[in-house]
Amino acid sequence: MQERKKRCGDRWDAWRLRDLDPVHVMMPYMFGKRTENEAVLGEVLDLTEVDKYLAAKNALNPEFRYTWFHFIAAALAKAVLLRPKMNYFIAGGHYFERKDIQVAFNVKRKFSDDGEEAMAKFVLDKEGESPMEQVHTYVQKFVTKVRSDKAGVGVDDMLKFLSHLPRFAWRLMTWALRRMEYYGIYPKSLAVDDPCYSSVYITNLGSIKMNADYHHLFNWGTISFFVVIGEKKMRPFYNEDGSYELHNTIKVGLTVDERIADGYYFAKTLRLVRKMFEHPELLDLPANTTIDID
Numbered sequence: 001m002q003e004r005k006k007r008c009g010d011r012w013d014a015w016r017l018r019d020l021d022p023v024h025v026m027m028p029y030m031f032g033k034r035t036e037n038e039a040v041l042g043e044v045l046d047l048t049e050v051d052k053y054l055a056a057k058n059a060l061n062p063e064f065r066y067t068w069f070h071f072i073a074a075a076l077a078k079a080v081l082l083r084p085k086m087n088y089f090i091a092g093g094h095y096f097e098r099k100d101i102q103v104a105f106n107v108k109r110k111f112s113d114d115g116e117e118a119m120a121k122f123v124l125d126k127e128g129e130s131p132m133e134q135v136h137t138y139v140q141k142f143v144t145k146v147r148s149d150k151a152g153v154g155v156d157d158m159l160k161f162l163s164h165l166p167r168f169a170w171r172l173m174t175w176a177l178r179r180m181e182y183y184g185i186y187p188k189s190l191a192v193d194d195p196c197y198s199s200v201y202i203t204n205l206g207s208i209k210m211n212a213d214y215h216h217l218f219n220w221g222t223i224s225f226f227v228v229i230g231e232k233k234m235r236p237f238y239n240e241d242g243s244y245e246l247h248n249t250i251k252v253g254l255t256v257d258e259r260i261a262d263g264y265y266f267a268k269t270l271r272l273v274r275k276m277f278e279h280p281e282l283l284d285l286p287a288n289t290t291i292d293i294d
Contacts, residue, residue, distance in 0.1 A: 011184040013191065014096035014222070017088070027259045028093045033219050039258035042213055043270060044235060045277050047248040053280035064140040066132070068250065069204055072229060073139075074131035074283050075276045077103050077124040080199045080225075082291060083269045087199050088260040089222040092182040095260075098222070101126065103135075104195030105202040107146050118146040119195050124287060132283040181221075196221025206231040206250065213253040224257040268293065 009016040031037050050071055057066045080086045080101050087098045101124040106117045122138045124131060165173070180186045191197040196218050203226075205212050211230045217223065230251040236244040256266060271293050276282050282291055 009094065009184075011091075011096060012188050013100070013197065014089070014098045017095040017097055020095060024095065024259070028090045028095075031259060034090065034217050034224070034257050035219050037257050037259050038217055039256050039263075039266065040214055041254040041256070041266065041270065042251065043254065043273070044249050044251050045274065046237070047232065047250055047277070049278055050280050051248055064136070064143075066136055068232070069202075069207070069229070070132065070135045070139060071280065071283065072227075072250075072252070073103050073105070073122065073202060074135040075273055076200050076202065076227060077101055077122070077135070078131045078276065078283060078287065078291075079269055079272050081124060081126060081287060082272060083265070085261040085265055086225055086256075086269055089224045090257065090259060091222055092184060096222070098199055100124075100199075102198040103200055103202060104198035104223075105204065106195075107143055118142075119193065120146075121193060121195055121198055126287055128287050130284045131287050134287070178220075191221075194221060196223050198223050200225040200227060202227045202229065204229045211251070213251070215253065215255055217255055217257060224260050226255040228253040228255075 004015060007016070009018075047068060050068055054066050054068065054071065084097065087101060089096055089098065103122045103124070105120050105122075107120050120139075120142050122135060125134060128134060162170075162173075177186060177190075195201055198221075201223055203215055206229050209231055212228055213230070215226050215228045217226055230253070232248060232250050234246045235249045237247050238244045254270075272291060275291060275293055282289075
């Protein structure tokens with residue numbers, strides 16, 4: 001976490017942003033809810049260099065293989081670290097900068113229609129080792145746990161208990177929790193494992209052979225950044241002379257709250273992600289290593 005002195009208006013999980021320009025001050029009040037301010041971006045990413053990078057890592061015969069999902073999760077965490085506005089959110093009419101970088105995703109206990117999902121949340125150590133190793137280690141431990149234990153993980157047990165409440169109790173509880181969120185006093189014990197209280201939420205639809213370019217944001221929680229991963233596919237890349245080569249690619253859809261930054265900022269963030277796909281070895285460097293994209 002950042003070393004800052006806590007001030008009135010700060011939250012347990014975020015610093016309140018002050019000295020904003022008048023346009024941003026009024027946007028939360030004039031432009032409606034988070035789901036009414038979605039900006040949708042699509043990007044086809046070349047996996048050629050990533051495939052080579054992963055093959056080299058897996059040649060060492062690790063017990064738990066490195067995958068392109070690990071790479072994408074690490075690249076997104078690194079992008080949020082180097083592009084801090086991607087970690088902003090709006091709550092209670094105010095702008096905040098999240099203290100931690102958190103990547104949320106779901107893990108299937110088993111691939112079947114009735115297979116339960118467990119909610120995971122990876123927290124990047126900003127001063128720690130490479131993002132790739134951090135993600136790989138976290139996912140290995142988490143997947144091993146959820147696929148071997150019958151017990152719930154993180155928020156799962158709490159949700160199972162709450163699911164038995166009657167409807168009037170749900171209405172009363174959610175009204176109270178939304179008011180607490182508005183005033184920045186939502187309980188940490190509930191938010192810490194909730195994927196909607198994250199920097200970025202990843203849904204890996206490609207793993208179930210499904211393609212989609214868009215997923216909405218949520219008005220619940222504080223998340224401002226959602227990423228959909230599609231299925232890997234060979235696509236043509238054209239040369240200046242009209243010839244082309246087929247490359248292994250993956251398409252990602254990104255949905256962001258457009259109030260947290262402008263189009264130029266989002267475009268530059270995508271340039272950073274592309275550079276990491278072109279030079280995947282950058283994710284082997286310590287997490288706080290800067291990357292030049294200018």
